[in-house]
Amino acid sequence: MIDLIGKIFIILGIGFDFFGVLGLVRLPDVYNRLQAATKCVTFGSAGILFGVFLMHGFTNLGFKVLLGIAFIFLTSPVAAHAISRAAHRSDISLTEKTVVDHYQDDKELKEE
Amino acid sequence: MKWIRWLIGLIIIAAFLIWDVFFLELAFEIKLINIILFCALFVLFRVIVGPSPADRIVAVDILGILIVGMLALLSSYYEKSYLMDVGLIWALMSFIASLAFAKILEGRFLDD
Amino acid sequence: MTKENKGRVIVFILSLFVYLGLTSFTDLQEIITGVIVAIIVSLLVGKFLLSTESKGNAFKRFFYGIAYFFKFLWEMAKANLHVAYLVIHPQVPIKPGIVKIKTNLKDDTALTVLANSITLTPGTLTVDINPAEQELYIHWIDVISTDKEECSREIAGRFEKLLMEVFE
Numbered sequence: 001m002i003d004l005i006g007k008i009f010i011i012l013g014i015g016f017d018f019f020g021v022l023g024l025v026r027l028p029d030v031y032n033r034l035q036a037a038t039k040c041v042t043f044g045s046a047g048i049l050f051g052v053f054l055m056h057g058f059t060n061l062g063f064k065v066l067l068g069i070a071f072i073f074l075t076s077p078v079a080a081h082a083i084s085r086a087a088h089r090s091d092i093s094l095t096e097k098t099v100v101d102h103y104q105d106d107k108e109l110k111e112e
Numbered sequence: 113m114k115w116i117r118w119l120i121g122l123i124i125i126a127a128f129l130i131w132d133v134f135f136l137e138l139a140f141e142i143k144l145i146n147i148i149l150f151c152a153l154f155v156l157f158r159v160i161v162g163p164s165p166a167d168r169i170v171a172v173d174i175l176g177i178l179i180v181g182m183l184a185l186l187s188s189y190y191e192k193s194y195l196m197d198v199g200l201i202w203a204l205m206s207f208i209a210s211l212a213f214a215k216i217l218e219g220r221f222l223d224d
Numbered sequence: 225m226t227k228e229n230k231g232r233v234i235v236f237i238l239s240l241f242v243y244l245g246l247t248s249f250t251d252l253q254e255i256i257t258g259v260i261v262a263i264i265v266s267l268l269v270g271k272f273l274l275s276t277e278s279k280g281n282a283f284k285r286f287f288y289g290i291a292y293f294f295k296f297l298w299e300m301a302k303a304n305l306h307v308a309y310l311v312i313h314p315q316v317p318i319k320p321g322i323v324k325i326k327t328n329l330k331d332d333t334a335l336t337v338l339a340n341s342i343t344l345t346p347g348t349l350t351v352d353i354n355p356a357e358q359e360l361y362i363h364w365i366d367v368i369s370t371d372k373e374e375c376s377r378e379i380a381g382r383f384e385k386l387l388m389e390v391f392e
Binding site: 016019020022023026027028029031032034035036038039040042043044060063064067077078080081084085088094095104 | 242245246247248300301303304307308310311312316318320321322339340343344347348349350351352363365
């Protein structure tokens, strides 16, 4: 029974991974791609790891997999934040559909 | 034009999924690893095409997280827990790599 | 107990637990090695762990932390379904923009947790943070309004109450 639940978690995780990667290809600029990719791929990989943990229980492998979930959840938002800030500071433009950009306005104010 | 592209993509993805799930005689985990490798192809597309450097950094970051999920599945299939060690180290190293790339993209260097 | 010693004890327990989990919980040799390594690590880096004195009722804060974790998981599942909808839709109906929000949290850890949670929940991504004036710049994939107050309520209001209870 617990094996089946683990397999369902793994399949859901793969599905979310796939949507995240599709977003990486289809969305129009760096920031949108970063949004889709970070959210979906983090959640999807964590789902895969949790499914493997359910299939194996508290063995050596299960403990390593839990540690992996902690790593992914702690590191991926920080990396996304660093990349988006660096992209904005090195003047990579937003897409044409963009409605508003308060960050740019504040940066111009500071420079003046 | 958009609809035609969308349909072609849908057909390619559906054909791959049907071929992978129903026509290959492999274990459950290996089939799922095939799907993850298919996702990695999309990521490689973004690495090669990506118009700005930030796009490439995002893609490499995402590839790291995908590979952690893949290694978890692989170690679950072979029941060897040392493959997950590789995954843990990979997660940490790809995090540090994206931070370093982001810092260089911002125009600062390591002693800054 | 001073806060440095407290940090050392926490680092000792955590590193011993992780070491034994990675090797084995029953082997005597591994346990002895683990204790020695954990003592060295905790003496070296223990003083950096805690930056503020603890305050408030620890049990209540723990309870709110658990509640926050489940709320966060729920919001994250919603985020993924939202992104999946956007990606599958043939015309990609997005309306992105970068807005500025204001938060009432002061603690550094609380701000970090809030920024990370915003990154992992529906349609929002923290771009930069200004701790002096407690402002966050958020990239929003589907901008509803550009007013500062309304954005703050819409984006940060979901987590702010629980985080207030946990960290302040």
